[in-house]
Amino acid sequence: ATTTRGAPALTSLGSTTVAFHGTHQPGITTPAQTHGHLVALDLAPGAGRRQAVELLRGWSGLAARLMAGEAPDDDTSVARDAGPSSLTVTIGLGHGFFDATDLVDARPTALDPLPAFSNDALDPDRSDGDLWLQIGADDALVAFGALRALQRAAAGTAAVRWQMTGFNRSPGATARPMTNRNLMGQVDGTNNPGPADDDFDERVFVPADGDPAWMAGGSYAVVRRIRMLLDDWERRTVGEQERVIGRRKSDGAPLTGGEETTPVDLEAVDDDGRPVIGANAHVRVSAPETNGGAAMLRRPFSFHDGFRGDGGPDAGLLFVCWQADPLRGFVPVQRKLDRGDALSEFVRHEASALFAVPGGAAEGEYVGQRLLEG
Numbered sequence: 001a002t003t004t005r006g007a008p009a010l011t012s013l014g015s016t017t018v019a020f021h022g023t024h025q026p027g028i029t030t031p032a033q034t035h036g037h038l039v040a041l042d043l044a045p046g047a048g049r050r051q052a053v054e055l056l057r058g059w060s061g062l063a064a065r066l067m068a069g070e071a072p073d074d075d076t077s078v079a080r081d082a083g084p085s086s087l088t089v090t091i092g093l094g095h096g097f098f099d100a101t102d103l104v105d106a107r108p109t110a111l112d113p114l115p116a117f118s119n120d121a122l123d124p125d126r127s128d129g130d131l132w133l134q135i136g137a138d139d140a141l142v143a144f145g146a147l148r149a150l151q152r153a154a155a156g157t158a159a160v161r162w163q164m165t166g167f168n169r170s171p172g173a174t175a176r177p178m179t180n181r182n183l184m185g186q187v188d189g190t191n192n193p194g195p196a197d198d199d200f201d202e203r204v205f206v207p208a209d210g211d212p213a214w215m216a217g218g219s220y221a222v223v224r225r226i227r228m229l230l231d232d233w234e235r236r237t238v239g240e241q242e243r244v245i246g247r248r249k250s251d252g253a254p255l256t257g258g259e260e261t262t263p264v265d266l267e268a269v270d271d272d273g274r275p276v277i278g279a280n281a282h283v284r285v286s287a288p289e290t291n292g293g294a295a296m297l298r299r300p301f302s303f304h305d306g307f308r309g310d311g312g313p314d315a316g317l318l319f320v321c322w323q324a325d326p327l328r329g330f331v332p333v334q335r336k337l338d339r340g341d342a343l344s345e346f347v348r349h350e351a352s353a354l355f356a357v358p359g360g361a362a363e364g365e366y367v368g369q370r371l372l373e374g
C-alpha cells in the first residue's frame with residue numbers, strides 16, 4: 001500500500017497499479033475497471049509526423065507516470081489523495097493517422113474500414129478518429145484526471161472528435177468476484193477467451209513475427225456504441241429474454257444445463273426435437289463453432305447518457321473487442337449477428353471505430369515508436 005509518514009494506508013482498491021511498460025499495452029487483458037473513458041482525437045490541420053512523435057512520446061511518459069500514481073506536472077488536484085486505482089491508458093491509431101503522418105505504406109490492411117452492416121445506424125461524428133485513448137480506473141476522479149491530463153497534453157496537436165464514458169460493477173460490490181452484468185441484466189463475458197487458453201495470444205495479439213512488424217505484440221480494437229432498447233427488453237418475460245441469449249438470466253448458465261462455466265450444448269434438442277438453444281439465439285450465432293473459429297476478447301463498459309426525447313434511456317454497451325485480426329474476429333461474427341441474431345431487435349449500433357493498438361512500450365520507449373522511427 002502507498003503510505004506517507006503517519007498517514008493511513010490506501011485500500012487495496014486505491015493502491016493497485018498496472019504496469020504501463022511491457023510486451024502488450026495495458027487495458028487489454030487487465031480486468032475491466034469500474035470507470036472508463038473512450039476518446040477519439042483527430043490530428044490538427046498541419047500536424048504531421050513530427051507532432052505525432054511528440055504527442056505519442058508525451059502521452060506515453062504521462063501515462064506511465066499516472067499509472068504509477070504520480071501526479072502530472074500540470075496537476076489540477078482532481079485525483080489528489082487517491083492512489084492509481086488500477087488506472088490504465090491504452091493508445092490506438094486510426095486509419096486517418098497514417099495519411100496525416102505520411103505513413104500510408106505502413107498502414108496495416110487490418111485497418112481497412114469495417115464493412116457496413118445492414119442494421120447499422122452509425123453517427124459519423126461519434127465514429128472513427130485518427131487517435132484513440134482508452135482510459136480505465138477503479139475511481140471516477142482518477143479516470144477523469146487522466147482524461148483531462150492526456151487531453152491537455154494533446155493541445156494544439158490533436159482535438160477530441162468524440163468521447164464516451166462507461167462503467168462496470170465496482171470491485172467488492174459482490175460477495176465474491178463474478179462475471180459482470182450488462183444493463184439488460186445478463187451475465188456478460190462468460191465465454192470470453194482467457195489468458196490460460198492455448199490459443200489466447202494467437203487470437204488477441206499480433207505475433208512477434210507478425211505483419212506489419214511494428215504491430216508485433218499489438219492488437220486491433222473494435223469499438224461500437226450499442227444502445228439497448230431497454231423499454232422493449234424489460235417488457236419481455238425472463239423466459240423470453242433467456243431464449244434470446246441462450247443462457248439463464250439468474251446465473252448465466254446455458255439453457256442446456258449446468259452452471260455458468262458449463263459448455264453450451266448447441267446440439268441439444270427438447271422432447272419435441274427442437275433445439276434447446278434456438279437457431280437465432282445470441283450465443284449460437286456468435287460462437288466460434290458457428291463462425292469458423294472466429295473469436296475475440298470482449299472488454300466492454302456499460303453507458304448511460306440520460307434519457308431520450310421518447311423517455312427511453314440512452315443506455316447500452318460500449319462494446320470494445322480485441323483481436324489479432326478483425327477479419328478473424330469481429331467482422332465475420334458481426335456479419336452473422338447482423339443477419340440473424342435474436343438480440344438485434346433490442347439493440348442499435350450507433351457508432352463504430354477500428355484502431356490499431358501497437359504493442360507495449362519498453363522502458364524508455366514510447367507507444368508507436370517502432371512505426372514512427374522504424
Ligand SMILES: C=CC1=C(C)c2cc3[nH]c(cc4nc(cc5[nH]c(cc1n2)c(C)c5CCC(=O)O)C(CCC(=O)O)=C4C)c(C)c3C=C
Pocket residue numbers: 182184186187188189190191192224226228245247252264282283286287288295296316317319330333334337343347
Ligand atoms: C460481433 C460481436 C458481438 C457483439 C456486437 C455483441 C453484442 C452484445 N452481446 C451481448 C450480450 C451477450 N453476449 C454473449 C456472448 C457473446 N457475444 C459475442 C459477440 C458479440 N456480442 C460472443 C463471441 C459471445 C460468446 C459466444 C460463445 O462462445 O458462447 C453473452 C453470453 C455470455 C458470454 O459468453 O459472454 C451475452 C449475455 C449484448 C447485450 C450485446 C449488445 C449490446
Ligand SMILES: [Fe+2]
Pocket residue numbers: 282286
Ligand atoms: Fe454478445
